[in-house]
Amino acid sequence: MKMAAGKSKGTKEKLIEAGLKLFSEKGYLGASTKDIAARAGVAELTLFRHFPKKEDLFEEVVNTYTFLPALKGLLPEIKEMDYREALPVIARRFLRQLSDRRDLIRIMQSEFRLYPEQVREIYHNCIGEVFSTLASYFKGLQEKGVLRRFNAEYAARAFLGMFFSYFNSREFILLEPLDEETVICEYTSLFVNGTLAAKGLATGARAQINSRQKKAF
Amino acid sequence: MKMAAGKSKGTKEKLIEAGLKLFSEKGYLGASTKDIAARAGVAELTLFRHFPKKEDLFEEVVNTYTFLPALKGLLPEIKEMDYREALPVIARRFLRQLSDRRDLIRIMQSEFRLYPEQVREIYHNCIGEVFSTLASYFKGLQEKGVLRRFNAEYAARAFLGMFFSYFNSREFILLEPLDEETVICEYTSLFVNGTLAAKGLATGARAQINSRQKKAF
DNA sequence: CATCAATGTTAGTGCTTACTTACTGTATCA
DNA sequence: TGATACAGTAAGTAAGCACTAACATTGATG
Structure with a gap:
């Protein structure tokens, strides 16, 4: 040899x-x-x-x-966390993965239509997996009553979509880039308020939920 | 002649x-x-x-x-509306504008780096105007107490970013497209819950939560 | 040392591209 | 009618492209 x-x-x-x-x-x-x-x-x-x-x-x-390692590996880790802390972690990881694959993503974005069906399918599956991983995380929290009812699949897309657009505007459209940590903070804050179960009465109830969450996992 | x-x-x-x-x-x-x-x-x-x-x-x-007519013309119209009704209208208009300019957007997305500075600047200004128009709408509602406190500029980007990503996945990535009306309904619903000021008793509690949250990040 | 796979060098093929030159055809309008 | 402004046809240039052929060089392996 x-x-x-x-x-x-x-x-x-x-x-x-x-x-x-x-x-x-x-x-x-x-x-x-x-x-x-x-x-x-x-x-x-x-x-x-x-x-x-x-x-x-x-x-x-x-x-x-092309292999987008997805968020799967992150799941066990964030299940231990408070929802409010978990979202920024997810966002940060997502953005880092996008940055790491920046070159490939630019290729895919600009020339997707020119590619053979097979190549596209690989890509679709990667993206789909990321979506469904996050969606299943949301579903779990909905069942525990931490989150209110909403379509988890769509919410996952909305969440990642916000950050993808930020990434896109920063890397490809070349807008003056906003500070990443601020973006993460603001966007997740909006999302938290949009998804958290409002147990009518308030802080007490929410705190309960949070502590329950921590103990349960 | x-x-x-x-x-x-x-x-x-x-x-x-x-x-x-x-x-x-x-x-x-x-x-x-x-x-x-x-x-x-x-x-x-x-x-x-x-x-x-x-x-x-x-x-x-x-x-x-390249002229993205933006959302400006829409502003007076939606100011008469309830916030919950206005958001889907904005989203719908935004998506329709993206669709109308689909070809141009594809060009800009894929070959942006190759263009002269001047061309890019035009594009940046268009996008910036869309953002700031929506942001000023949010600010108006914040001052009226309809919306809670958040960074309006970032929120505008988050909102439009969600829909841009949907558009992007549908038109360019060619994912099996989700139904547009459902997307609008689900995404805006999340956003409404994320931005609306909590009424009555809950208000104080939410403010508390939010301030705690900001410190945590 | 001899072998052999991997790489280098040089020259070239045939095709397509952006762009040109030179000339013709035609409708408009003073 | 004749000048003008636009469009067409045909032929071609120079450069760049993906890709090839023929042969020399290297260096590790047996």
């Missing part, structure tokens, strides 16, 4: 990384194979040896970086 | 419209001048007679369609 394979793997990865960067900066058509190879520090021909067609490289880029 | 100008104006407009369509379908690089001219039903040379460079046509496309 050749350890040259190690070297090979290195250049392949370098090509994929360079592809990610250039595709996201210039778009699929705007990124030339020559530039990609140069960015990866290899000869253009080497690119074609690994990926016979430009499209093959592109597919590999998407497949390599 | 020649009335031939009438004919000329016709072809120029046809070119701009064809440009809008093809740029948004295939992107700036993907849309060839040949195809655009063909779509407009004129010779390629005619395109270059009106727009010496492809870029000039593109700029004209953006300038022609």
Whole structure:
């Protein structure tokens, strides 16, 4: 077994990384194979040896970086928390994941229609999983009476949508960016007030709910 | 004055419209001048007679369609309404405007970074105006005590952000689209609950909760 | 040392692109 | 009628693109 394979793997990865960067900066058509190879520090021909067609490289880029690890891993952690504390944590994690995958997201946003059905489906499933994870968190709290009744699936989309739009305006539309922590604070505050069960009488009841929540989990 | 100008104006407009369509379908690089001219039903040379460079046509496309008439005209109308009724009206109008400008928005979303500073600025101002219009509506209601205290500017962004994300997922990400009216109903309902001042006894309690909450973050 | 896989170099193919040149056709209007 | 303003046709340029062919170089492996 050749350890040259190690070297090979290195250049392949370098090509994929360079592809990610250039595709996201210039778009699929705007990124030339020559530039990609140069960015990866290899000869253009080497690119074609690994990926016979430009499209093959592109597919590999998407497949390599597309996995949005979702919020699943976060769930057990936040179930221990107070709802008011949990939402900012979720928002922060969500925004960090978006930032980490910024390049890929830009690619997907701008050229989604050009992609094969299969690629789109992968993406849809990722997004759907994020939504339903958060929705199930809401449902759990509704059953405990912490949250009032609302459509949890839609609420999850609304919540993540607010933050996605913030991310979008910051990264892609290039609006003067608002401070992230302030955004998280303000947005979640609105959302908390919009979803919390108003047990009529007040602070006492709410405090009860909160403490019950903490003890129960 | 020649009335031939009438004919000329016709072809120029046809070119701009064809440009809008093809740029948004295939992107700036993907849309060839040949195809655009063909779509407009004129010779390629005619395109270059009106727009010496492809870029000039593109700029004209953006300038022609970029005017987001915003929500301003809606303000007097909704000021007569109950807050709970007004929000869905705003949301509906906002979504309709996004849909009407779908093609332009797709262009801006996908190729924003490639544009000259001037073009971006126009866009920023449009968006900013939409935000601040809605924010000032919120502020008015806060002063009347209808709404509780929150940062109106951020709330406007959160509100429109929810709907923009819905629009985005429907038009660009091509997720199985949720029913628009249901989305409007669910999202605004969350928002109403999140922003309305609690009546009577509960008011004090909520204020307390809110201040506690702000310290916690 | 000989092998062999991976990469480099150089030159080139054929296609498409934005954009041009030169000339023709036609309706309008003074 | 003749000048003007616009559009069409046809042919072509120079550059860039994805992609290929032929051959040399490297370096680890056996």
